[in-house]
Amino acid sequence: MEMSWKGTLRSLEASARRSERNSQRRQRELQKRQAQYAKMEALEQAAYEVDVYNNQVDVLLSVHKECGEDIDWSSFISRAEPVQPRLSNIAEIEALTREQTFAPGLFVRLFGLENRQRKKLKAMVELARQADNDRFTQETQDWRTEHSDWQQEYSLATRIIAGEAQAKLDAIERLDPFSDIAHLGTSIKFSVGTSGVIEATLNVHGSRVVPSEIKSLLQSGKLSTKQMPISKYNEFLQDYVCSCVMRVGRELLALLPDDIVIVTAVDALLNSTTGHVEDLPVLSVVFSGQTLSRLNVEAVDPSEAMKNFTHNMVFKKASGFAPVQRVEPPSPHRV
Structure with missing residues (x-):
């Protein structure tokens, strides 16, 4: 596994x-x-x-x-490099769609609430944009940690399989x-x-x-x-x-x-x-x-x-x- x-x-x-x-x-x-x-x-x-x-x-x-x-060091080499995440605007797009397709109903028109509703929808777009950015920031932080682990483990595995003496000592020290x-x-x-x-x-x-x-x-x-x-x-x-x-x-x-x-x-x-x-x-x-x-x-x-x-x-x-x-x-x- x-x-x-x-x-x-x-x-x-x-x-x-x-x-x-x-x-x-x-x-x-x-x-x-x-x-x-x-x-x-x-x-x-x-x-x-x-x-x-x-x-x-x-x-x-x-x-x-x-x-x-038992550690299979060759499996560390064969694993794919973690892919860097891209910014997804899915939440912002959904909020924009709701804003652009907003059709005030009778109740909203009757009580003059259309402007308030449109401002609320506009604010929701900004919140969605921020949510997209926050999610991207977290995904990037996770990726950096994951990629750093991958890079270190790939490098160590490559050196160990090559028979490098210091790599063996590094592995012993790390796993302790x-x-x-x-x-x-x-x-x-x-x-x-x-x-x-x-x-x-x-x-x-x-x-x-x-x-x-x-x-x-x-x-x-x-x-x-x-x-x-x-x-x-x-x-x-x-x-x-x-x-x-x-x-x-x-x-x-x-x-x-x-x-x-x-x-x-x-x-x-x-x-x-x-x-x-x-x-x-x-x-x-x-x-x-x-x-x-x-x-x-x-x-x-x-x-x-x-x-x-x-x-x-x-x-x-x-x-x-x-x-x-x-x-x-x-x-x-x-x-």
Whole structure:
């Protein structure tokens, strides 16, 4: 189904922002209840905290399940240029016709109302002329907005199909499909290497995002808070990182007409060479659109899913991630 030119990309932007999973809707509901937290009884507070915790876990582990619509950039090029409106005098012509064909009736002649009626009809002609002009002014303003959208989208689509690197970056910036990941604390930067492949770098800030405690309800209904075992924490972190990386890969391949993209996650790790904690790559993946399309993202384990792609990741339950090298684009490839 073809969208009208009026804000086509803006509609896609809005759609990307409206899209949310049940876990995200549940998160908003819990945030609304937060204002009532102080008024809750102790057991209600405990149940609320566990709800919030479980929802947080669900949100963090389902990042990869969201993705925007595939964009057909060639359709932007094939659409006709919006036609500039012309001034239509239809209202004025109708008013003039009424004025010129006016034939006073007996009542009007009897009470000497003909001049008043003719003046009224003449005034109606002027009002109709103004209405035509006002309508034309509004149509012109609408056309300018629509034409500006068409021009920008046509230009962007032409550049993207031509493989222009900056056009890809412009499209990512304009559509911004990663706002909910940023909300979780993950920042993303994009670049285009000499190969022309889009490369995304995520700073996942794992220690700030992934909870280190487990919250649950005791049989009494009271809150239980325990330190999460290190192996469980590391597995949680791995799934979160892989979920974010897969989400970025899916979004980029839906947004761009490319076959592959590279996504690298970095996090704070000890650099054994310098002895300092630095942001180092912990996972680097070459995502193929063809392979991604075959995955059941609703059921797949994000960490296990990495086995389907060329990737670098060193992970152990006991110690977590270790630094890795960024992957290079496979050769040969088509962008």
